[in-house]
Amino acid sequence: MGLKSIWTKLYQTLASVRTGIFLIIIVGVFSAIGTVILQRPTSEPEDVQRAYSPETLMWLDRLGLTDIFHAWWFLLLLSLFCVCLIFVSVDHWPNSWKVYSKPIRFAEPHFRASLPRTVKIAVTDEAGALTVAERVLSRFGFKPERVTENGATGIYAEKQRYSVFAVYLVHLSLLCIFAGYIVDGIVGYRGNIMVPEGQALGQITLRDDRGGQSKKTLPFLIRCDGAGEETYADGSPKKWWSKLALIEGGKQVAAKTIVVNDPFVYHGIRIYQASMGQSSTPRTLTFAATPTSGGEAAPVEVPLNGKAVLADGESLSVLRWVPDYYVQDNEVYKKSDEPENPAVQLGLTNAKGETRKLWILYSQLNSTKGQDAPYEFALKSATWEKYTGLEVSHQPGQYGVWIGVVLMACGLVIAFYTQHVRIWAAIADDGKGGKLLWVGGTTNKNRDRFQVKFEQIKTALQEELGGATSKAGQKNHEEKTLTQA
Amino acid sequence: MSDAHVEPQRPASGATLLVLVGLGIAFALLVALLAAAKTHSGPIYGEANMLYAALVLYTGAATLYMGYGVTGIERYVSAASLLTALGFIANTAAVAHRWSVAGRPPFSNMYEMLLSFVWTLALLTLIAERAYKVKIIGSITMPITVVSVILMQLLPSDVRPLVPALQSTWLQVHVTLAMLSYAACAVSFALALMFLIQDNMKTESFQALTSAGMVAIYAAMLLTRFRSGALGVTAYDLEAKTEVMVSRGHPLFIQIPDLGWLYLLVLLSALAPLALYIVGQLKKDASWFDVASKGMFVTLMLQAAGLAIFVARVKHGQYGAPEADGLYSTALPANPFLLAGMVGSIVAGLLYLLLLWRREGLQRMMPSANDLDRVTYKIICIAFPLLTLMIAAGAYWANQAWGSYWSWDPKETWAAITWLVYAGYLHMRITRGWKGRRAAWFAILGFAVVIFTFFGVTYLLPGLHAYAAG
Numbered sequence A: 001m002g003l004k005s006i007w008t009k010l011y012q013t014l015a016s017v018r019t020g021i022f023l024i025i026i027v028g029v030f031s032a033i034g035t036v037i038l039q040r041p042t043s044e045p046e047d048v049q050r051a052y053s054p055e056t057l058m059w060l061d062r063l064g065l066t067d068i069f070h071a072w073w074f075l076l077l078l079s080l081f082c083v084c085l086i087f088v089s090v091d092h093w094p095n096s097w098k099v100y101s102k103p104i105r106f107a108e109p110h111f112r113a114s115l116p117r118t119v120k121i122a123v124t125d126e127a128g129a130l131t132v133a134e135r136v137l138s139r140f141g142f143k144p145e146r147v148t149e150n151g152a153t154g155i156y157a158e159k160q161r162y163s164v165f166a167v168y169l170v171h172l173s174l175l176c177i178f179a180g181y182i183v184d185g186i187v188g189y190r191g192n193i194m195v196p197e198g199q200a201l202g203q204i205t206l207r208d209d210r211g212g213q214s215k216k217t218l219p220f221l222i223r224c225d226g227a228g229e230e231t232y233a234d235g236s237p238k239k240w241w242s243k244l245a246l247i248e249g250g251k252q253v254a255a256k257t258i259v260v261n262d263p264f265v266y267h268g269i270r271i272y273q274a275s276m277g278q279s280s281t282p283r284t285l286t287f288a289a290t291p292t293s294g295g296e297a298a299p300v301e302v303p304l305n306g307k308a309v310l311a312d313g314e315s316l317s318v319l320r321w322v323p324d325y326y327v328q329d330n331e332v333y334k335k336s337d338e339p340e341n342p343a344v345q346l347g348l349t350n351a352k353g354e355t356r357k358l359w360i361l362y363s364q365l366n367s368t369k370g371q372d373a374p375y376e377f378a379l380k381s382a383t384w385e386k387y388t389g390l391e392v393s394h395q396p397g398q399y400g401v402w403i404g405v406v407l408m409a410c411g412l413v414i415a416f417y418t419q420h421v422r423i424w425a426a427i428a429d430d431g432k433g434g435k436l437l438w439v440g441g442t443t444n445k446n447r448d449r450f451q452v453k454f455e456q457i458k459t460a461l462q463e464e465l466g467g468a469t470s471k472a473g474q475k476n477h478e479e480k481t482l483t484q485a
Numbered sequence B: 001m002s003d004a005h006v007e008p009q010r011p012a013s014g015a016t017l018l019v020l021v022g023l024g025i026a027f028a029l030l031v032a033l034l035a036a037a038k039t040h041s042g043p044i045y046g047e048a049n050m051l052y053a054a055l056v057l058y059t060g061a062a063t064l065y066m067g068y069g070v071t072g073i074e075r076y077v078s079a080a081s082l083l084t085a086l087g088f089i090a091n092t093a094a095v096a097h098r099w100s101v102a103g104r105p106p107f108s109n110m111y112e113m114l115l116s117f118v119w120t121l122a123l124l125t126l127i128a129e130r131a132y133k134v135k136i137i138g139s140i141t142m143p144i145t146v147v148s149v150i151l152m153q154l155l156p157s158d159v160r161p162l163v164p165a166l167q168s169t170w171l172q173v174h175v176t177l178a179m180l181s182y183a184a185c186a187v188s189f190a191l192a193l194m195f196l197i198q199d200n201m202k203t204e205s206f207q208a209l210t211s212a213g214m215v216a217i218y219a220a221m222l223l224t225r226f227r228s229g230a231l232g233v234t235a236y237d238l239e240a241k242t243e244v245m246v247s248r249g250h251p252l253f254i255q256i257p258d259l260g261w262l263y264l265l266v267l268l269s270a271l272a273p274l275a276l277y278i279v280g281q282l283k284k285d286a287s288w289f290d291v292a293s294k295g296m297f298v299t300l301m302l303q304a305a306g307l308a309i310f311v312a313r314v315k316h317g318q319y320g321a322p323e324a325d326g327l328y329s330t331a332l333p334a335n336p337f338l339l340a341g342m343v344g345s346i347v348a349g350l351l352y353l354l355l356l357w358r359r360e361g362l363q364r365m366m367p368s369a370n371d372l373d374r375v376t377y378k379i380i381c382i383a384f385p386l387l388t389l390m391i392a393a394g395a396y397w398a399n400q401a402w403g404s405y406w407s408w409d410p411k412e413t414w415a416a417i418t419w420l421v422y423a424g425y426l427h428m429r430i431t432r433g434w435k436g437r438r439a440a441w442f443a444i445l446g447f448a449v450v451i452f453t454f455f456g457v458t459y460l461l462p463g464l465h466a467y468a469a470g
Helices: A003-016 A017-036 A045-051 A054-062 A071-103 A109-114 A126-139 A163-185 A396-418 A447-466 A470-485 B002-009 B014-036 B045-072 B074-102 B110-132 B135-154 B170-198 B203-226 B258-284 B289-315 B336-365 B367-402 B410-432 B436-468
Strands: A117-123 A143-151 A152-159 A190-194 A200-206 A216-232 A237-248 A251-258 A264-266 A267-291 A298-303 A307-309 A317-320 A323-329 A330-335 A342-349 A355-361 A376-392 A421-429 A433-441 B230-234 B245-247 B253-256 B319-321 B324-328
Touching: A003 A071, A017 B410, A017 B436, A045 A330, A054 A237, A071 A163, A109 A421, A117 A126, A117 A267, A117 A447, A126 A152, A126 A421, A126 A433, A126 A447, A163 A396, A190 A267, A190 A421, A216 A251, A216 A267, A216 A376, A216 B135, A237 A264, A237 A376, A251 A264, A251 A267, A267 A317, A298 A307, A298 A317, A307 B319, A317 A330, A342 A376, A355 A376, A421 A447, A433 A447, B014 B436, B045 B074, B045 B110, B045 B135, B074 B110, B074 B135, B110 B135, B110 B170, B135 B170, B170 B336, B170 B367, B170 B436, B203 B230, B203 B258, B203 B289, B203 B336, B203 B436, B230 B258, B253 B319, B253 B336, B289 B336, B336 B436, B367 B410, B367 B436
Parallel strands: none
Antiparallel strands: A117 A433, A143 A152, A152 A421, A190 A200, A190 A376, A200 A216, A216 A237, A237 A251, A264 A267, A267 A298, A267 A376, A307 A317, A317 A342, A323 A330, A342 A355, A421 A433, B230 B253, B319 B324
């Protein structure tokens, strides 16, 4: 078998509607499987571990069944389906184009025989009969035209010829959608970034479908100028907002306050409000300072990276902050990032510049009592650094997808609600020396509806032409017509 | 319509008996489930009362439609139609009241979606009856609305504020389109079933189909909820009116002991008629089918008993779970999947009995097979573009809210599969001229996928893994 015949064979296989349907069924079956087996990109790793035995999981992973929608063979199936769509369309196109560009305007006798709906009415006045036919067809919304071929005259009328293109429009729309999806798979990215209030950051953590942690640097910095949350009376979140500014080359180039469902779009990069939170690092800590010599406790607020001056001129600063501590070998260590059981080391500096170090170990004793200082400090409250959780995505292919959706809507409307109706009329011999008005029609879909319409046209024609022939003759022919039709 | 005038003069027969039995069952179901439901308060024109009015009117309409199905008395239809219209008005008032209270269209949770679904279904029923003269359709769609409204009585109905992600016009568009297209799919399903009846498909084949549906329902329930003889139900905090969660997205399942065995028995009883049918087919011996029909009675009785015991045990008693200490309560609202499955299965069985006893009468009342085939196609022609736009609007919303228009989550994937099935139907019909029985089966398959997308994806798929973990 030569290369050419392999190609022909391949083309024939892929240009068949049957292959297309087979492929799309396979895609559907694997999609369904993908919703039954836990998919790694959309599930927690522990859930996947728990759901299957290690050996099963190994095989599922190896076969790509835990990430079907990104597996190479699934994408290959989708691509093959696209190729199939293209080949089928190319294969059918010449025929449709012929119907569209060179419609059969004159019904030859052998063509007449092939039409599903026909009617024959005996007439005496040939030219008059055609005029009547024209008038009736106009009344039904057609624009009939006279056609002369080989000396014979006939009428051709049609409606919604563009309907033949509906299927190509639908195929094209599917291709647009798939193409957009593939473009996004190749050049698109998606990731998230946490921007603390007042800071500007430009590196996102990519959402890796394999659970990795790769980073990407954006062409600009995102500065958070404020973020907040509004809640309903019952405490559930009502609104999350972030005031953002984009900085490129040291200059602010754009700014917008975003909320959920209203992203910030800059040069094709979209920034979404995803979450809201506070970090485990406080912005300020507030202590109650009680003079050891006796007296009222006074609150003192210390910024984490600054100092506060006390009543007698001594200054207080935070030397170490451990959100959740434990003690081992007389050393303080961090246990977790949750600020549930903090340890704070304070520095109390007097006028001579001598610094005294004091510890608060929250769960042991929330006080510096007994640490030989002019004050006793106790941790009262903290203000936390707020940050806004942003989702950043660049999906240029989405425009292909939206164009595809619009095309598909148009294509479907044309496919379902329009039909290419064609009607021919001509004068024919009845075989007994008389003349007949022959009218025939066809449609490319929705035959039931056309049948009803054609019957109406038939009745109208018979009524109009009834005056031209005798009543008896009319009835006679009508019966004959019914059996022939 | 001379037949219609002859019918009422017949002596009391199986038909009258069936009407009485049907009424009795409808009443019993209503009372049993309403007893479990919450009490109503608020203004007379308020949502709860209007919904209750709609329930009563719809129940009346459903009974009359089914009565028409049994007896063929034309008067029943005009009365049923009137009741449906009145119920629709009450339903509209309920929707409007909720809309004005919440300040947004009612689509944000299961309760609100069912409210809109019922509204659409009643509207479509009225349209199908007036415009297409398909009078009998109410006897299938109205029982669905009644079951839905009863289910709604059990779901938490307080107006909850929307979290930020749900505050989107696109989401409203998406859900509206979903409701419209799913309701159209439901109507096409009913029409396809009617076509099969008019197309003289054998009654025993319907019996096998019903039986297979019941087996699917109970198998799905047991697959996700059966654990060593007990039946897992979702723990429910009666005070806070919320599900008890183990962790985010993982509700706590508590075990009702021994109920699992009962449901296994029900499953076997539903399987028996199907097995008998297959044996009858293989041996080409029709006497097996009669035995299978008796089996359908048995399984229906068992299912009714199972439902009653389920309701009783859920309402009274606290149960434990292996992964948590202590005993927890549960409630019907926490288990819409189990409840819908059981009630749906019983309704399907009752519809089968209607067919078994009154097939000739039913066939006389239905439009011709040809008309049914054509109307099914037309309805799918309406459903499919709606389905397409529904998916597109959902994708657009997801893109606005999360930054990705397609992420292959199960709901999305199944919506796409639904779309593919209906695309297949239309493709085969337009290019290959598929009509009649093949097309009807295709339409039935399409609706089965819709049901799975609506209920199965939410309740069945996560349950599968929640229990695989155990």
